Amino acid sequence: MDIERKSGLSRRQVLKTGVGAGTMLAAGIAAPTILRAQEKPIVLGHLVPLTGFLGTLGQYAINGLKLAVDQISAAGGVNGRKIEIIAEDSINPETASAKAQRMIERDNVDVLIGEISSASALAIAEVATRNRKLFIATGPRSDVLRAERCSRYMFCTDIPNAVMVNAVGTALKQQGMVDGKRFFTITSDYVFGHDLLKAAKAFFAANNAELIGDELVPTEATDFSANILKIRQAQPDIVCLNLGGNQVTNFLKQYAEFGLSIPTVGFNLNTADAWAAGMGNFGGVWPTVWFDTIDTSGTQQFVADYKAAYSGEVPENHAWIEYIAGKILAQAFEAVGGTDNEAIIDYFESEVEFDILKNRPAYFRKFDHQLIQEAYSFSVKSEGTYTSVYDMLELGEVVPAPDVALESIYPADTGACKL
Incomplete structure (x- = not known):
């Protein structure tokens, strides 16, 4: 008192x-x-x-x-x-x-x-x-x-979700990781996850990618072993995470323990969750609104x-x-x-x-x-090239490119918003 x-x-x-x-x-x-x-x-x-x-x-x-x-x-x-x-x-x-x-x-x-x-x-x-x-x-x-x-x-x-998908999708396409690829998604079961999955499905459909499986998980879920076993059985080309908060961290740590070699990417990640995952536990391409090395x-x-x-x-x-x-x-x-x-x-x-x-x-x-505003993708550096979690992430190119209008990566006015 x-x-x-x-x-x-x-x-x-x-x-x-x-x-x-x-x-x-x-x-x-x-x-x-x-x-x-x-x-x-x-x-x-x-x-x-x-x-x-x-x-x-x-x-x-x-x-x-x-x-x-x-x-x-x-x-x-x-x-x-x-x-x-x-x-x-x-x-x-x-x-x-x-x-x-x-x-x-x-x-x-x-x-x-x-x-x-x-x-x-x-x-x-x-x-x-x-x-x-x-x-x-x-x-x-x-x-x-x-x-x-x-x-x-x-x-x-x-x-918004659509921009995160565009940011990661641009980088994935440049790396040949979309066209003809088979994706398996893990999605948080609440409004954010549902919305992100909708944007992801639209991206897959527009870019000749196939969604072969999706798992909805409650926000309080901490054990992803059953989901990972389904991924191992489905054998997709890429695992895509539509998770929020520390769910990303928990999944990536458990995924690393299972030893699967199928690459992971994500349409949502916060840098604190990446740091918490620890060194050597994940790779792939992820979106961000800002990063400390800009x-x-x-x-x-x-x-x-x-x-x-x-x-x-x-x-x-x-x-x-x-x-x-x-x-x-x-x-x-x-x-x-x-x-x-x-x-x-x-x-x-x-x-x-x-x-x-x-x-x-x-x-x-x-x-x-x-x-x-501008958005970015980031990826994980090669093992052995960094010494701490704060140095393991590498910022990708800005999206959109400097000579492209900012609104190009944002959803157009569909009339859904009526202020």
């Missing part, structure tokens, strides 16, 4: 964010003091999974947003106003929905931000839409959030700042995406002169550009609120 009194944090905030009071204070987000009205802090309601199969990614997300807020506050804030964060573990869609509603009603947050699970993001979006509150969905990738389940009040900063001054400065803030830890893609989401919001607050959500939405829909530390700036596409 002494810690709570000194920090000004409620028991709810200390126990449910998954970070200690000392960490919260280090981010410059202790309880507000008495301020004049015009100096009232801007408050972000931050929801990410800190437990369950996406929990590791959630901690990177918290770190990235806190770093952005630290830097903004150190530079004088936004029009003299500092930014504060109320962060909580979203846990599951039902809990995420309840916490989002509470943040709006009790905490009077100015904006909702975060989430990685597509199912939880859909639940938060419903609350945001009902309350006309802006929601920056930082990590969910399901295409339905940009299509039939889109909302005027939701903007998505991560790349050769731009912005990315390298962010990596250096993140390492300095978090004891040398290498930032993962969710740390980067929350960081740039925080900077995007700050630019919007500055531009509209406050936190009026309708004004910010109009500002985003003008397709103004944002520096996201890549070679090309990004912008929110008006018709579906997707952040249009």
